[in-house]
Amino acid sequence: MSFSSSLLEQAVNEFSKLPGIGKKTALRLVLHLIKQPQEETQLFADTIARMRREIKFCSKCCNVSDTEICNICSNFSRKKQIICVVENIRDVIAIESTQQFNGLYHVLGGVISPLDGVGPDQLTIEPLINRLTEDEVEELIFALSPNIQGDTTLFYISKKIKDLPVKITTIARGIAFGGELEYADELTLARSLQNRQPVANYVSMK
Amino acid sequence: MSFSSSLLEQAVNEFSKLPGIGKKTALRLVLHLIKQPQEETQLFADTIARMRREIKFCSKCCNVSDTEICNICSNFSRKKQIICVVENIRDVIAIESTQQFNGLYHVLGGVISPLDGVGPDQLTIEPLINRLTEDEVEELIFALSPNIQGDTTLFYISKKIKDLPVKITTIARGIAFGGELEYADELTLARSLQNRQPVANYVSMK
Structure with missing residues (x-):
């Protein structure tokens, strides 16, 4: 691609470093941001940078968290x-x-x-x-x-x-809800037979 | 989606405002950025914000540009x-x-x-x-x-x-290179017949 602006080119390059984003998609995203008000794009950039700077990993469960201990680990209920x-x-x-x-x-x-x-x-x-x-x-x-x-x-x-x-x-491994039996792979079907459940259990789940 | 971190949630929301980016893709992109060194993500955010702040539209051709007149319009050749x-x-x-x-x-x-x-x-x-x-x-x-x-x-x-x-x-409108004639729509095929070119032109282009 040949750009008339190096600012545009740099922004496209940054976006295309993301997984699954090619040059063409990156260009589409950048051109979208150009059309937005400047504050919107500033907010986008600030939110991403702040997230990366301030995000922590919970010292107990290693989940992402805003605090030292995440809100799941610190939830008493x-x-x-x-x-x-x-x-x-x-x-x-x-x-x-x-x-x-x-x-x-x-x-x-x-x-x-x-x-x-x-x-x-x-x-x-x-x-x-x-x-x-x-x-x-x-x-x-x-x-x-x-x-x-x-x-x-x-x-x-x-x-x-x-x-x-x-x-x-x-x-539990087994046939997914809505899955057709005939299309299930042999391993899943075999395991799902081995781990068969009493119907009473099944009904009580509903 | 239920997030354990509001920083994560805000970043996902910002990404999912972009065209063609849903919540799941946005989450994938944000989690990718979390794994990168902090400077990388800071550079990403700074490049996008700076692009939006400093980019101009060429006063002659209205193309995006780093300067008042774009480098295509100001190219003397x-x-x-x-x-x-x-x-x-x-x-x-x-x-x-x-x-x-x-x-x-x-x-x-x-x-x-x-x-x-x-x-x-x-x-x-x-x-x-x-x-x-x-x-x-x-x-x-x-x-x-x-x-x-x-x-x-x-x-x-x-x-x-x-x-x-x-x-x-x-x-010129016509059959694209590599295109199969039988799959071309009638309008394109009709126009491409009307606007037929002398073979001499075609050979000289090669």
Whole structure:
């Protein structure tokens, strides 16, 4: 692309550093900002810069937070005895949106994946084990991605804490609501048969 | 979406104001920025804010510019007698990328479209006519979108300047390179037959 303005070019370059944003999309976004009032664009830039400067990671669960301890960990109405272990911040937001979970979280920051150079030391496994011993945690719910890396991480952590009096569970795998049985992959269908549920449970959930 | 951090939420809201960016994409972009070093994100924000604050519109051609007169209009090696009329800044970038045009531009800022409330007064038609009389313009090449609005704009301007000694042309419409004949629409195919070119022209272009 050939720009008549280096200010424009720099702004397009900055936008196109973002994941999934190519040069053409970046140009579209920048031209949109040019059309907006100057205060709007200033607010956009200030909000982003301030967010990056001031955002913290909760010292307990490693979730993003405005304060030293996040508002989930510091909420007294939530059950501190149940911790849901997730890969990243996005998973916390997804589970919170269901409004079905009233315990706390622990954000691992990824899953064990030797091919990507991610070992247990890069994850927040040590702080998690400290939480288990310090607080009186009764149940650890693993909500990791259903793949090799997720399973490896699950087995690694469960092995490390097998002597602690903590119940370890994982979220149910099965046929998704609205999913057609014939299109489900064999592994999901097989697991969903193995982990079949009494109909009484199913009805009581409704 | 339910956020544990209002800083995160505000940043996601700002990103999702951009065209084509939904909440999920906005969250992905913000989480990417959180992982970057703070200076990187500061640079991103500063570049965008500075661009919006300092960018100008060329007082001759209305293209974006760092200076009062853009670097295309102030380039002495370009032919001032030929002006290419385009709808927006993106079109200038597209034509400049071909490296085939050595004249100047005029950015209309849109096309006449009564349904969208865009009349001739909202466009930079008056400054264009002033340029034609002030500078010694010999040819006006219209490179507008091939639709009703583009054609209306073309006819409106050509009528206004019919008494001036300016040659008016429009870029060729036809079958695109690499396009399959059978998939071309009738109008394009019909026009491309009407405006058929001597093969000699075609060969000399190569």
